[in-house]
Every structure is written in C-alpha cells, then in structure tokens.
Amino acid sequence: MPPSAATDEFTDGAGDRLVGAALGSALAIETRGLTKVFGAQRAVDGIDLQVPTGSVYGFLGPNGSGKTTTIRMLLGLVSPTDGDHEILGHPMPQELTTALHRVGSLIEGPAFHSHLSGLANLRRLDAADARSDASSSERRVHEALDRVGLKPAANKRFRTYSLGMKQRLAIAAALLAPRDLLVLDEPTNGLDPQGTREVRHLVSTLAAEGITVLISSHLLGEIQQICSHVGVMRAGQLVAQGSIEELRATQTAQLVVHTPDPRLAAEVLTRVGVAAVRYEDEVVTGEPGAEPPERISAALADAGIRLRRFAIDRPSLEDLYVSLTGEGFEVRS
Structure with missing residues (x-):
C-alpha cells in the first residue's frame, strides 16, 4: 500500500x-x-x-x-x-x-x-x-x-x-x-x-x-x-x-520581431501595450507583459507589417540562476 x-x-x-x-x-x-x-x-x-x-x-x-x-x-x-x-x-x-x-x-x-x-x-x-x-x-x-x-x-x-x-x-x-x-x-x-x-x-x-x-x-x-x-x-x-515555472515567470519575457518595417512595427507594438519598445536596423524588441502573443501578432498583421520572425523568448532556468547569483552554471544534459 x-x-x-x-x-x-x-x-x-x-x-x-x-x-x-x-x-x-x-x-x-x-x-x-x-x-x-x-x-x-x-x-x-x-x-x-x-x-x-x-x-x-x-x-x-x-x-x-x-x-x-x-x-x-x-x-x-x-x-x-x-x-x-x-x-x-x-x-x-x-x-x-x-x-x-x-x-x-x-x-x-x-x-x-x-x-x-x-x-x-x-x-x-x-x-x-x-x-x-x-x-x-x-x-x-x-x-x-x-x-x-x-x-x-x-x-x-x-x-x-x-x-x-x-x-x-x-x-x-x-x-x-x-x-x-x-x-x-x-x-x-x-x-x-x-x-x-x-x-x-x-x-x-x-x-x-x-x-x-x-x-x-x-x-x-x-x-x-x-x-x-x-x-x-x-x-x-x-x-x-518555488516551482520552476513560478520562478521563471518572475523573469521578464522578451518579444523579438524581425521586419523590414521596424519603425512602423515599433509604433504598433507600443499601441497594443508592449513596454520598453526599441528597434535597431530591422530588429524590434519589447516586453510583452501579460499581452497575449496572438493579439500582438494580429495587430502587426492588420497593420501590414512584413514579419520575418516573431518570437517571445522566455528566460531559462540558467538565466534565472545567473540573475540571482551572478555566476555561470555548469550545463550538461
């Protein structure tokens, strides 16, 4: 038993x-x-x-x-x-x-x-x-x-x-x-x-x-x-x-958009609530916060933004460890 x-x-x-x-x-x-x-x-x-x-x-x-x-x-x-x-x-x-x-x-x-x-x-x-x-x-x-x-x-x-x-x-x-x-x-x-x-x-x-x-x-x-x-x-x-997912959720996710229309994309992202939007060359980044990815991508598509890459990069456990300790982590699978 x-x-x-x-x-x-x-x-x-x-x-x-x-x-x-x-x-x-x-x-x-x-x-x-x-x-x-x-x-x-x-x-x-x-x-x-x-x-x-x-x-x-x-x-x-x-x-x-x-x-x-x-x-x-x-x-x-x-x-x-x-x-x-x-x-x-x-x-x-x-x-x-x-x-x-x-x-x-x-x-x-x-x-x-x-x-x-x-x-x-x-x-x-x-x-x-x-x-x-x-x-x-x-x-x-x-x-x-x-x-x-x-x-x-x-x-x-x-x-x-x-x-x-x-x-x-x-x-x-x-x-x-x-x-x-x-x-x-x-x-x-x-x-x-x-x-x-x-x-x-x-x-x-x-x-x-x-x-x-x-x-x-x-x-x-x-x-x-x-x-x-x-x-x-x-x-x-x-x-x-805490749980691994809970701790990862405390770290800020990063939105990354590759487009030949960076200025217009930055304006759209700011309008839909993405924070800390900035762009350089053809790469636009920001912090999506609680905004659903599908809402963000739909807004870009409705504005006619040509997308080459759309991704939300969430911090890994290694990123969390480094941010908390300031030291690298031995990685082995």
Whole structure:
C-alpha cells in the first residue's frame, strides 16, 4: 500500500510498512530562520526552506553558498547556531531518531569499507540498522543493488569500483529501508551519460512512488529534467525558491520581431501595450507583459507589417540562476 502523506510509517519484523502517528505537515522539510555561524562567517544566514511533500526539489548554488552546510544541519550532522526545522513533520533534533529512520541520504560522496564487496558493505549497513529484520535482509540488499544496476558488480571489492559505481552503491545504501525522503548531494557526480540517465530515471521512479527527493546539484540539465521545485542559495542566503515555472515567470519575457518595417512595427507594438519598445536596423524588441502573443501578432498583421520572425523568448532556468547569483552554471544534459 502506498505511503500516506498524513501518517508516520515504521517497519515491522517482516520489513513491511506500518501506519503510525500523524505527520500533520504538507512539507517534507521546513526551516525557520536556520542559521550556522563559523567564527565570523555566516555560512547559512536565516533561511526559510520549504520542500513540498512529494516534490523533487533542486537545491542550487555556487560552491561555498551554504548548500552542504544546510543539508548537514537538516540531518542532524551539524547543530544550527539559530533557527529551527522539521523533517517529515518531526521537530529536530527532538525527534531526530524517528524522522531519520524514514530518510535516506548521500552526503559529500560515498564512504564504504574498501576491502569489502559492494554486497558485503550493504549487508553490514543493513545489520547495523536496529529496526531492520535479519530474515528479510538478503532480499532488501539484493533489491537495492538491482535498483541501481549494480547486481553484476555486487561481489567486486569497493576499491575496484569506478566513481560512478561508488555513487550508485551509496544510493543503494540509502534505499535499504523504505524511505519517505531522499537527500542526495551531487548524486550524478562521476557518472557517464548512461549512468546519469539511469539515476535520473531512478529519481523519477521514486518520486512517482510518492517519495520526496532533495537534490543538491550544479548540473542544469539534470535539474530541468527531473525537478519540480528549486531553491537557490547565494552567500548563505536562500535568494529564491518555488516551482520552476513560478520562478521563471518572475523573469521578464522578451518579444523579438524581425521586419523590414521596424519603425512602423515599433509604433504598433507600443499601441497594443508592449513596454520598453526599441528597434535597431530591422530588429524590434519589447516586453510583452501579460499581452497575449496572438493579439500582438494580429495587430502587426492588420497593420501590414512584413514579419520575418516573431518570437517571445522566455528566460531559462540558467538565466534565472545567473540573475540571482551572478555566476555561470555548469550545463550538461
């Protein structure tokens, strides 16, 4: 039975999910004024993070912007200097043990015993979980390996794994128990294009099952293809968050018209309500605002304007990122 957003879930002796206490929250992660100070540096400065339950949330920002410090505070690895937060409806750190049993994570790269195989590493991790049942351990371990495509390499020693294989083993470890939230820090780091597609498909599958996924990443293609929401960090501050479409809509669209009648076209565009109209040579630009494109193009056609190109260019996620952080974005599909 799929998990309910309104219930806690625990594992019984057979490894099945059970219904427990009410969550009482539509947010998988919520922070209020979360702050971390190291000496004179405010690494994270009073952020109010809101990750909707069931979303795939891309956590973006340049190196040193505070993303990893934030994630470490969320999971109880670092104590906040100020502020408070909840994970899956549980106040932290008061209910840390209850909350984190339902959270899988990959933070700052995988760490396993190098002399053991991938299979043996997962067996040890599963045995260390006080809530896991030994009788179903082998099933869970093999299912996790299969889910990330590592069954053929299950008996190879970890030290022989490529970086991409190590990343996938870490994701398998995060999936050993039923999860309601996955926190992945650069999950496709070191993966080849095929491996990146596999992880993207895996994240999409998990999201379809109702699992909330928080992904910290620098890869624009990855974020655009799998994330429903984003949050952007800059110098320790959360400068924007929301659905991708909502954030793109905050950026000004640009109307571009190529015509041999630029002066007349500029007059028509101004008359129908296009703002900031200007032209140079045979290119006319402006800001259409809420004006429907069909109304603008019809007005140009009615005035006899000869059109060679008519387009409304809407800002991309990369444009948004650059406008918020002032830095470029690594782009890889």
